[in-house]
Amino acid sequence: MSGSATPALKPPIVILGSGQAGTGVAREFRKYDADTRLVMITRDDGANYYKPDISEAYAAGKTPDDLVKKDADTMAAELDLEIRSHEQVEAIDPEAKRVLLSGDTLEYNRLVLAVGAEPIRLNLSGDAVDAVHKINNLTDYRNFRRDLHPEARVAILGSGLIGSEFANDLVTAGHSVSVADPVDWPLAQFLPETAGRAVRQALEQAGVDYFFGRAATGVHFGDDETINVGLDDDTVIHADIVLSAVGLNGANRLASAAGLEVDRGVVVDRTLATSDPHIYALGDCADVAGHWRPYVAPLMQCARTLGKTLAAGDEEAAAQVRYPALPIIIKTHLCPVVVYPPVTRPGEWQINEANGADVEAEFRDEDGRCVGFALTGEATKKRREYLKNVPPIMA
Ligand SMILES: Cc1cc2nc3c(=O)[nH]c(=O)nc-3n(C[C@H](O)[C@H](O)[C@H](O)COP(=O)(O)OP(=O)(O)OC[C@H]3O[C@@H](n4cnc5c(N)ncnc54)[C@H](O)[C@@H]3O)c2cc1C
Known part of the structure; x- marks a missing residue:
């Protein structure tokens, strides 16, 4: 008897990352396809939170836990998704169409990179380097809030979007805040001088102490756990906690090791396909047709487009992402x-x-x-x- 063999199960669509980009594409995909197996791998706990909330939480009296909207189990049930949390993807093997986890491998039919960006680390000297905080996810923020005692003097390195928003939040909550940056006014990459000075004045009036035109060079422990931040003109800022907010780079390590083309992020075309047609990327890790925009509105455009493409399963007819005029709203509420x-x-x-x-x-x-x-x-x-x-x- 020639018994009919059970057809081999098709490998799932695998999404790396549970941030806005990963969950966004899962949600969009499920609008069109309720059946295909979806697996999400994330090195964090897989809980759903809205990252922009972090930099306005403290003055609003919110704890890091208050920012969690849904835990991983709720997300998994809602989107019919297998979430493998606290698992780090170590490598991608595009030939074999599988990802390598520590001690395990997982085959994919399509792979979506939504691994975010990495905060840039300044090359600082001194014995307090390991005590410098950066905040790019809720775990980082939990660590920062754990070390932020109510009287803490805060030194922020960087006056870009993240540095300015935290300066606004922390000074509003009553902290003494100093900000150092080699540029001449806050948000200098976004604003002309007149507008930057307006922001500076509002934050200074609230108590922020700016050190412009000077770069941080070292961080050293002083007496009583004080951290002395040395600047390149020999000024020293005395702080109890230091936050580095000097920018991001697309998290390119996995992609470039897999032979995918990378630039500021993983290079994708307007269908969000990487240089490997079975691997897509979106969010802070993606350089979309020459545009690296690490903000929520562009990634939501990408999630909508990619959700459709993955559900249709026809690369030839893949939808192309459009970015309309998407402004950036900077939450410096004092200005x-x-x-x-x-x-x-x-x-x-x-x-x-x-x-x-x-x-x-x-x-x-x-x-x-x-x-x-x-x-x-x-x-x-x-x-x-x-x-x-x-x-x-x-x-
Ligand atoms: C404090 C702050 C305030 C912000 N405010 C705004 C704002 O007001 N407006 C705005 O538009 N944007 C804002 N942004 C930027 C915005 O939050 C990001 O653009 C967006 O959240 C990026 O989402 P993402 O999913 O691409 O990346 P992420 O949220 O960083 O997610 C990356 C995911 O990948 C996982 N991951 C990474 N590497 C691996 C690996 N090797 N294996 C397994 N998993 C891995 C991580 O665990 C994580 O789940 C802000 C950012 C910050 C930090």
Whole structure:
């Protein structure tokens, strides 16, 4: 009798990472496909939280636990997902279509990289280097809050989005806050000087002590567990806790070791496919057709597109991601900021209005077209008006 053999089970779609990108694509996929096996691997606990909440939690009286929206089991049940938490993917074998975990391997049909970005570490000297905090996930934030005693003087290295938001949150909650940065005004990568000065003034009035034009060089323990932060002009900031917020890089190690093309992040085309057609990437780890945008709104666009593509299972007809004009909202509540970084350069900033904390600025390209804007204070209420006049990031 020629008995019919049981067909081999097709390997699952495997998603690496349980952040906004990983859960976002799982949620979108399930809108179209209720049956295909989905496995999510994450080195954290797999709980669902909204990462931007972290930098405004303290002044709002929230603990790290208050930020958890759903635990891993609830997420797994809701999305019919197998979540393998506290598991680190060590390598990807694209030829064999499998991922290597410590002591195990898992085959995939399609693989989605949603592994986020890595905080840049400054090359600091001194015996307190290991005591310097960075915050890029809830575990980091738990560690920071554990070490932040109520009277702690906080030194923040970096006045970009993350550094400025934490400066705002911590000073609002009553901490003494110092910020050091080699640039000349806060949020310098986003804002022209006039707008940056508006933010600076609002945070200074609340008590933030800025050390601009100076880079941190070393961190040394002093008396009573004080940490002395040395700057390159020999200034020393005396702090009880130090937070480094000097930027991110796409987490490229796994991808480049697997032979995938990487740049600021894993290089993907507008279908979110990497240089291997069975592997996709989105979120902070992905460089999407030349755009590395480590923010929530772009990754949600990608999650929608990729969810559809994975469910259709037809790479030839894969959907292409679009990035409309997606502004960045910076949660410096003492002087709120909405910015749409210029989509093309060169060009120059033009200040339309500047009245105390309220600044309106447009970035005009060489043909005089408005291709970006920055609004602070009350002027942030005009963002819809400004959005009408700018081109999309990727049409
Ligand atoms: C304090 C803070 C405030 C922010 N505020 C804003 C804001 O106001 N607006 C905004 O748009 N953006 C903001 N951002 C950025 C935004 O939060 C990120 O763009 C977004 O959360 C990135 O999601 P992701 O899923 O790509 O990465 P992540 O959330 O970093 O997730 C990466 C996942 O990959 C897993 N992982 C990594 N490597 C491995 C491995 N080898 N094996 C297994 N698992 C692995 C991790 O465990 C994690 O689950 C903020 C970021 C921070 C840190």
